Amino acid sequence: MNAKMILAGAVLSVIAAGCANVSRSRDTANPNVSGATLAMQVCSNCHGRTGNAVSPNFPNLAGQQETYVAAQLHEFKRHTREDPAGFEYMWGLSHNLSDKQIDELAAHFSGLKPERQPVEGKPAQIAAGESIFSSGVPAKGIPACNTCHGPKGEGMATFPRIAGQHYDYLVKQLTVFQRTNQRPEGTIMKTVAHELTRDNIENVAAYLQAMPNR
Numbered sequence: 001m002n003a004k005m006i007l008a009g010a011v012l013s014v015i016a017a018g019c020a021n022v023s024r025s026r027d028t029a030n031p032n033v034s035g036a037t038l039a040m041q042v043c044s045n046c047h048g049r050t051g052n053a054v055s056p057n058f059p060n061l062a063g064q065q066e067t068y069v070a071a072q073l074h075e076f077k078r079h080t081r082e083d084p085a086g087f088e089y090m091w092g093l094s095h096n097l098s099d100k101q102i103d104e105l106a107a108h109f110s111g112l113k114p115e116r117q118p119v120e121g122k123p124a125q126i127a128a129g130e131s132i133f134s135s136g137v138p139a140k141g142i143p144a145c146n147t148c149h150g151p152k153g154e155g156m157a158t159f160p161r162i163a164g165q166h167y168d169y170l171v172k173q174l175t176v177f178q179r180t181n182q183r184p185e186g187t188i189m190k191t192v193a194h195e196l197t198r199d200n201i202e203n204v205a206a207y208l209q210a211m212p213n214r
Helices: 003-019 035-047 066-078 084-094 099-110 123-135 167-179 187-193 198-213
Strands: none
Touching (some): 035 099, 066 099, 123 198, 167 187
């Protein structure tokens, strides 16, 4: 075996070792890569390394309900969640995830700590939104948000944590529930959001975004 063949073999060995390094892999199609690794190597690009997204285009996942995160990943994988902000990124990323990886991703983000972020809404919006969160809109039969999402907006099982979520993201999702069928699993929210005015939506979003700062 000449020197060139030996060198080529050594290079191939290094490449193979790199590909086999599942602790730093970005391969969502490799079932041996853990959910925690995918969270750091892939998901962090949009949702932040701590699960607190810088861009309001992407939801904060830190402290999110484990059951809820798993359910959403399964919906993306099945292509049953069709809102633009989701399918543009998540259909492809979730396509090859195993059930085990989904469970690990959900556990990972659930265990992260939500961070305090600058308040995005105006004081008047926040005050009006607090009333909707705590009491709903009785005149329209709209229930209080805390009935399902908890007294601190922390969520419960399949009902997500909404406290500290980005204002823009909350407005977009409430609008999706109100006007489209792009999130078919959210039938409860579609009913709740149906009678909300644009001001209602913006006010409650402002309050929820500010909650960790209050």
